[in-house]
Amino acid sequence: MDGTFLLQQLVNGLTLGSVYALIALGYSLVYGILKLLNFAHGEVYMIGAFIGYFVLIGLGGPDALAVPVVVALTLMFLAAMLGAGLLGVLIERFAYRRLRNAPRIAPLITALGVSFFLQSTALLLFGARFRSYSTFEFLGGAVTVGGVRISATRILVVAAAFSLMVVLTLLVGRTTLGKAMRATAYDREAAAMMGIDVDRVIVATFLIGSALAGAAGVMFGLVFFSVFHLMGFAAGLKGFTAAVVGGIGSIPGAMLGGLLIGLAEAFSAAYISSTFQDLIVFLILIAVMLFRPTGLLGKADIRKV
Amino acid sequence: MKRAATLLGLVLVLGLSLVAAGCGGDDDDETTGDTTAATTGDDGGAAADCAGSIGIMAPITGDAASIGEEQLNFTKFAVSEYNEENGTSFALVEGDTQLDPAQASTVAQRFVSDDEILAVVGPAGSQEVSAVGPIFTREDLGFISGSATATDLTNGDFPTFHRVVPNDAAQGPTIGEFIAGELDAQTVFIVDDQTSYSTGLADSATESLEGEDVTVERESVSQDQSDFSALVSNVADADVVFLPWQLANKAQVFAQQLQEQGSDAVVFGSDGLFSADFTQEGSYVSSFAPDITAIDSSAELVEGYEAEYGEFTSTFGPPMYAAAQAALAAISAACEEGEPTREAVAEQIGEADQQDSILGDAISFDDNGDVEGARFYIFRVLGGGEYEPADS
Numbered sequence: 212m213d214g215t216f217l218l219q220q221l222v223n224g225l226t227l228g229s230v231y232a233l234i235a236l237g238y239s240l241v242y243g244i245l246k247l248l249n250f251a252h253g254e255v256y257m258i259g260a261f262i263g264y265f266v267l268i269g270l271g272g273p274d275a276l277a278v279p280v281v282v283a284l285t286l287m288f289l290a291a292m293l294g295a296g297l298l299g300v301l302i303e304r305f306a307y308r309r310l311r312n313a314p315r316i317a318p319l320i321t322a323l324g325v326s327f328f329l330q331s332t333a334l335l336l337f338g339a340r341f342r343s344y345s346t347f348e349f350l351g352g353a354v355t356v357g358g359v360r361i362s363a364t365r366i367l368v369v370a371a372a373f374s375l376m377v378v379l380t381l382l383v384g385r386t387t388l389g390k391a392m393r394a395t396a397y398d399r400e401a402a403a404m405m406g407i408d409v410d411r412v413i414v415a416t417f418l419i420g421s422a423l424a425g426a427a428g429v430m431f432g433l434v435f436f437s438v439f440h441l442m443g444f445a446a447g448l449k450g451f452t453a454a455v456v457g458g459i460g461s462i463p464g465a466m467l468g469g470l471l472i473g474l475a476e477a478f479s480a481a482y483i484s485s486t487f488q489d490l491i492v493f494l495i496l497i498a499v500m501l502f503r504p505t506g507l508l509g510k511a512d513i514r515k516v
Numbered sequence: 517m518k519r520a521a522t523l524l525g526l527v528l529v530l531g532l533s534l535v536a537a538g539c540g541g542d543d544d545d546e547t548t549g550d551t552t553a554a555t556t557g558d559d560g561g562a563a564a565d566c567a568g569s570i571g572i573m574a575p576i577t578g579d580a581a582s583i584g585e586e587q588l589n590f591t592k593f594a595v596s597e598y599n600e601e602n603g604t605s606f607a608l609v610e611g612d613t614q615l616d617p618a619q620a621s622t623v624a625q626r627f628v629s630d631d632e633i634l635a636v637v638g639p640a641g642s643q644e645v646s647a648v649g650p651i652f653t654r655e656d657l658g659f660i661s662g663s664a665t666a667t668d669l670t671n672g673d674f675p676t677f678h679r680v681v682p683n684d685a686a687q688g689p690t691i692g693e694f695i696a697g698e699l700d701a702q703t704v705f706i707v708d709d710q711t712s713y714s715t716g717l718a719d720s721a722t723e724s725l726e727g728e729d730v731t732v733e734r735e736s737v738s739q740d741q742s743d744f745s746a747l748v749s750n751v752a753d754a755d756v757v758f759l760p761w762q763l764a765n766k767a768q769v770f771a772q773q774l775q776e777q778g779s780d781a782v783v784f785g786s787d788g789l790f791s792a793d794f795t796q797e798g799s800y801v802s803s804f805a806p807d808i809t810a811i812d813s814s815a816e817l818v819e820g821y822e823a824e825y826g827e828f829t830s831t832f833g834p835p836m837y838a839a840a841q842a843a844l845a846a847i848s849a850a851c852e853e854g855e856p857t858r859e860a861v862a863e864q865i866g867e868a869d870q871q872d873s874i875l876g877d878a879i880s881f882d883d884n885g886d887v888e889g890a891r892f893y894i895f896r897v898l899g900g901g902e903y904e905p906a907d908s
Contacts, residue, residue: 220749339584343768353776353778434743435742436768441579442742445740477745481746485738489738
């Protein structure tokens with residue numbers, strides 16, 4: 212177990228972690244504003260992965276692309292983010308909007324329903340077969356850095372994930388929309404009274420969160436190849452765990468949580484045993500909940516009585 | 517604190533319930549005789565007046581749905597072919613087990629209470645056979661699996677159980693000898709997928725390999741994982757990595773990640789990996805059934821199937837065709853002796869004597885319900901997803 216091995220695991224963990232972080236961001240954004248756990252989020256991610264897949268196939272497949280690789284990648288990401296974003300908006304419009312003032316358990320159950328609905332729709336539309344991006348030699352195989360073999364797609368995915376996180380941070384911190392989002396998250400009624408169009412903010416939140424999930428889906432496909440109709444479940448659960456560990460509602464928390472869970476999985480598989488890797492991830496969750504109930508970067512929810 | 521506690525509770529409860537829902541859940545589709553034209557021919561003898569249904573248990577939805585789809589389609593195809601040839605009007609009742617023993621028991625209960633059902637084909641998994649065995653035994657309902665290979669299923673507990681594929685007592689040693697002999701491996705890493713099928717096969721292969729003085733190391737990984745890169749770093753130095761898995765696509769990811777990290781270990785997969793999804797050049801897979809597209813006498817059936825259902829990619833479908841054929845022939849035989857009862861049909865299944873089955877060999881069962889003369893096949897994966905027989 213030398214330094215190269217450690218570095219290799221770091222790369223493995225970072226790749227998985229960036230995908231989890233992007234999923235966690237969607238959970239956190241929506242929770243921050245609506246106090247709603249959108250369990251259909253994992254399925255939005257799955258649909259994003261499928262859209263990316265069909266764009267890739269439509270362009271001739273990974274081995275016979277009709278356009279340059281960069282163009283193909285851009286198109287895949289754009290289509291998946293747009294498609295997933297729109298899907299998120301539709302879900303909000305049809306499944307959650309009417310329940311906005313219902314007891315919190317109602318939209319939660321609806322979210323599970325939407326999740327199964329999307330899973331079954333994908334099964335009907337795409338069949339049960341696993342599809343593979345087969346992007347193994349897409350960007351020219353692997354490079355060796357300090358004795359560690361890293362595939363070019365991994366580098367691309369980590370870089371793209373971090374860029375998206377930076378863009379999101381700027382969007383929330385520096386723009387008027389971001390300000391409106393923060394205000395709505397802080398107090399929806401007060402924000403409405405100040406003239407903020409809360410409906411528009413919520414739609415924007417779903418659009419952004421779901422687009423990130425769509426991008427995560429394509430990234431997953433690029434690195435781990437296989438897409439299928441049930442892939443959203445495990446990823447959604449991990450993304451949700453990451454959001455909770457980081458502090459649900461907190462944007463930097465979701466990123467930190469995602470990376471942490473990804474690294475924990477990689478290191479426990481490498482140094483302890485892959486048998487226990489899920490066990491260790493959820494032990495971390497329990498430990499964080501016990502010692503820092505609001506999550507690593509979450510703020511305490513102070514209620515006035 | 518309270519909010520956090522609620523959240524934690526939610527994670528756990530939802531995690532558990534979603535897992536349970538993933539394996540259980542929706543109702544089974546029931547299609548009674550949708551593929552079976554009710555053409556009772558004028559020329560039909562006793563068998564032609566014979567009616568009844570067979571039930572199929574397969575993972576039509578869920579994680580293994582890609583396998584279940586082919587099992588279902590091959591069974592449908594077998595029923596319609598049989599009806600057409602013999603002028604019968606047997607129907608097919610579908611039961612979705614999702615590869616889950618609990619779900620399989622529910623379907624089994626439904627099947628035994630449906631008086632039309634005289635025999636069952638399936639279920640797919642060995643765990644499911646153990647779950648439904650007692651129910652079918654009590655009712656003397658004969659059932660024939662096209663893919664359950666666990667050795668102890670035919671130890672006499674379930675006298676009406678039969679299978680058209682060999683059992684794992686043969687698979688472990690076959691694979692062990694091949695890896696130690698043909699591949700001349702010194703160190704082998706075995707990664708099981710945490711199911712009883714997989715751990716059982718891993719155990720028997722380990723035993724066989726250690727008998728040949730090969731160093732064996734073991735790991736296991738859940739099939740919910742999609743990233744094996746950390747595990748791959750640990751196994752990269754082995755000569756051969758044996759994956760007794762059922763999901764070919766996961767094995768493909770594993771193999772690609774091995775290559776990505778610069779390892780030249782050879783991947784050896786078990787029967788579930790014979791599939792268009794597993795294409796890693798230079799790998800090997802074993803299979804409980806032959807590649808029927810390479811059997812001349814089955815060419816016509818392959819053509820007929822593909823015309824109706826499209827291409828198939830695994831070896832899971834064709835044995836179900838053979839199983840359905842045996843079940844239907846048994847019902848016809850029972851009819852000739854009068855009103856067919858489940859008991860009579862189960863007895864007739866045991867007497868099965870099918871020449872030239874779709875699998876290339878004749879099919880008959882020994883006293884335990886195992887098929888006579890069955891063996892495992894080993895294939896080498898060529899470039900472009902082609903497979904060639906690697907054993908003699």
